[in-house]
Amino acid sequence: MAPNIDESNALFDFVVQKGNGVKGLVDNGIKIVPERYIQPPKERILIDKKIMNSNDDIDQLLVAIDLSKLHGPEHYQVVGTITKAAETLGFFQVVNHGVTLELLESLKGAAHNFFAQPPMEKAVYLKEVSPSPLVKYGTSFVPEKEMALEWKDYVSMMYTNDDEAHAQWPPQCKDVALEYLKSSTKMVRILLEILFDNLGVTLDEEKFESLTGLKMVNMNFYPSCPNPELTVGVGRHSDMGTLTVLLQDGIGGLYVKLEQGVEDEWIEIPPIPGALVINVGDTMQILSNGRYKSAEHRVRTTSSESRVSVPLFATPKPSEKIGPLPQLVESDGVAHYKQVLFGDYMKNFFGKAHEGKKSLDFAQNDDSA
DSSP states (O other): OOOOOOHHHHHHHHIISSSSSHHHHTTTTSSSGGGGGGGOOSOOOTTTTTOOOOOOHHHHHTSSOOOOGGGTHHHHHHHHHHHHHTTTEEEEEEEOSSOHHHHHHHHHHHHHHHSSSSSSHTTTBHHHHHHHEEEEESSSSSSSOOOSSSSSSSEEEEEEEHHHHHHHHHOOOHHHHHHHHHHHHHHHHHHHHHHHHHHHOOOOOOHHHHSSSSEEEEEEOOOSSTTTTOOOEEEEEEESEEEEEEEOTTTTOEEEESSSSTTOOOOEEOOOOOEEEEOOOHHHHHHHHSSSOOOOOEOOOOOOOSSSEEEEEOOTTTTTOOOOOOOHHHHHHSOOOOEEEHHHHHHHHTTTTOOGGGGGGBBBBTTTT
């Protein structure tokens, strides 16, 4: 039974510590958003807010890029669109990416199947009790550090090798999640080669592994919300890794912040059937000495139906050092970021609530101004 929504400690215990998640509240017939989930006005997502500086350049970046055209006469045009998106919006969408439509549909179904389980089945994977260090089930981002919780449940699956994934990932989604990871990794390699070639850097096997050696597949579940205007599915943040590959369903609700123009302008990344969303992470911004922009983004909730998304995070291994590439520091004449151990960057990232792109401050070079 759901707790009294006016009792904050009881709510936290029910949702977070007992593993019922936001879905547990919704399944128990909650009619209003509990106070613990109400965001400050400046963090809420207003869908009726119009973009003042919408232009053809932005519209072009919202059109899905056909990766099959990399093998034809439009190769350089496609490359130019990809690099421009990475330098400006930090987001783009791709089709004909090598991941089958059947697999994408199976992924969405597997996500719904996992979260449809009874709470006790999911709570097996709570951080404190999970039988595997590779699998973590939870809710919000860092609930213990957040003033207002996010309207989201998730399961995170870290990849080490195929055998451990088959043995330890949840049976409801392990096969399809592993296939998604394998298929997407080929595309990530292609995109990184394009982005680094644009910087004048050649990406060999060792370099590719150093930048993507840690991979995680998450399945996110955003239950329908009685007051979506008061809360958020995910707050403002950028991803910590190199590149993120995201499957979103057809409901929508993903918003990215425009780096230029009027302050606090956001645009929705529209769901496109069969497309995957690609976004630049903090690591890529650091490596490129700021030429590529990690994308600040957030997710809105909806009152109509539950939403799922499935991101694949390609990140360096914790033992890797990241910093601006030497070739770029030489050409730019300055290093805008310092060398940091990625494990330290990751620890800082997960050690506090979402707050836009402030995670990058950890690697900021104070002498770069």
